[in-house]
Amino acid sequence: MYKVGIIGGSGYTGSELLRILSMHRKVEVISVTSRKHEGKKIEDVHPFLAGFYDLKFVSPELKNLEDCNVVFTAVPHGEAMKYVPRLLEIGLKVIDLSADYRLPKEVYERVYGKHTGYLNAVYGLPEIHGEEIKKASVVANPGCYPTGCILAAYPLASKGFVERIVFDSKSGITGAGAKPTEFTHYPNLHESVIPYKVTEHRHVHEMIQELKCRVSFTPQVYPGSRGILTTAHIILNDCIELEEIISMYRKFYREKPFVRLQKTVRLNWVRGSNFCDLAVFVDSERRVVVTSAIDNLVKGASGQAVQNMNLMLGFDETEGLLTPPLFP
Numbered sequence: 001m002y003k004v005g006i007i008g009g010s011g012y013t014g015s016e017l018l019r020i021l022s023m024h025r026k027v028e029v030i031s032v033t034s035r036k037h038e039g040k041k042i043e044d045v046h047p048f049l050a051g052f053y054d055l056k057f058v059s060p061e062l063k064n065l066e067d068c069n070v071v072f073t074a075v076p077h078g079e080a081m082k083y084v085p086r087l088l089e090i091g092l093k094v095i096d097l098s099a100d101y102r103l104p105k106e107v108y109e110r111v112y113g114k115h116t117g118y119l120n121a122v123y124g125l126p127e128i129h130g131e132e133i134k135k136a137s138v139v140a141n142p143g144c145y146p147t148g149c150i151l152a153a154y155p156l157a158s159k160g161f162v163e164r165i166v167f168d169s170k171s172g173i174t175g176a177g178a179k180p181t182e183f184t185h186y187p188n189l190h191e192s193v194i195p196y197k198v199t200e201h202r203h204v205h206e207m208i209q210e211l212k213c214r215v216s217f218t219p220q221v222y223p224g225s226r227g228i229l230t231t232a233h234i235i236l237n238d239c240i241e242l243e244e245i246i247s248m249y250r251k252f253y254r255e256k257p258f259v260r261l262q263k264t265v266r267l268n269w270v271r272g273s274n275f276c277d278l279a280v281f282v283d284s285e286r287r288v289v290v291t292s293a294i295d296n297l298v299k300g301a302s303g304q305a306v307q308n309m310n311l312m313l314g315f316d317e318t319e320g321l322l323t324p325p326l327f328p
């Protein structure tokens with residue numbers, strides 16, 4: 001059994017890691033940190049996990065993690081960089097869920113601010129970088145929006161067929177983390193949909209990095225807890241028939257167990273699962289519309305992080321992750 005630690009176990013992605021790892025047959029969670037809840041039992045902070053863990057939260061000090069083989073850093077950007085280099089120094093593998101290692105240093109510093117612990121990491125989108133992830137010591141788990149957006153466009157963009165892409169994404173509110181904000185206050189979001197950071201959301205830089213074309217991105221939040229629905233308007237630089245595009249997508253995702261090509265997508269067909277559902281349409285000569293649906297806490301965060309861990313440790317990619325979605 002490999003031993004796993006989680007820094008940031010009191011947050012949404014941390015508790016989702018605990019939920020998913022409780023079903024994993026080849027690893028054991030031995031250390032989970034929280035500064036706020038140090039000394040409390042996991043089930044006292046996360047009652048939905050009652051009966052699954054006999055563990056108490058510990059402080060995020062190195063001595064509490066050194067018996068692990070792998071550590072997930074599920075903390076805000078700017079905080080992960082304080083831990084990741086030290087974890088690597090003591091020989092652990094790391095999967096970072098924050099933005100700290102997703103971009104080259106100069107892009108990171110332009111977009112997020114000063115980086116004090118930079119090192120090279122593999123961008124952890126297994127459908128694209130699976131072979132590099134297998135050999136990596138540190139993997140930068142992608143952002144939730146970029147996961148759904150990049151998977152929607154990659155088979156066309158990677159062939160150089162794309163002139164530009166306009167992504168329109170709607171996210172459930174857990175994407176903002178567990179701390180209450182003005183957005184998450186019930187009367188502000190209930191029965192509403194809120195566009196935010198229009199033209200300036202930081203996740204666009206991951207999309208450009210992977211898709212290597214012009215990208216516009218508009219995020220919105222809707223009053224649900226989990227799920228990101230993206231509509232990708234993909235402008236091609238030449239005409240391609242729908243059948244040809246669909247066969248391109250089928251070929252690209254044939255061996256990728258978590259991408260499903262559907263006739264249409266719905267958030268409640270992926271909820272609680274690691275699937276990314278895609279549906280492909282062509283509405284005029286050069287415009288392809290691809291809709292994608294993911295659960296932001298699973299394929300958009302903790303499920304994808306476990307998928308990366310499976311590859312890094314040489315397990316089957318799907319270990320612990322092939323649970324069907326929760327419907328209805």
Ligand SMILES: NC(=O)c1ccc[n+]([C@@H]2O[C@H](COP(=O)([O-])OP(=O)(O)OC[C@H]3O[C@@H](n4cnc5c(N)ncnc54)[C@H](OP(=O)(O)O)[C@@H]3O)[C@@H](O)[C@H]2O)c1
Pocket residue numbers: 007008009010011012013014033034035036037060074075076077079097098099142143144174175176177178179296297300301
């Ligand atoms: N939510 C999503 O859908 C999603 C998707 C993809 C990626 N992410 C990324 O994943 C990371 C975690 O997101 P989240 O939604 O789980 O956030 P969250 O609910 O706010 O939880 C963050 C956790 O980090 C811990 N933390 C904060 N500062 C820390 C520090 N300096 N040292 C140690 N622990 C610290 C906090 O625990 P204590 O205060 O108890 O120590 C808290 O439980 C973020 O970088 C986020 O951008 C989130």
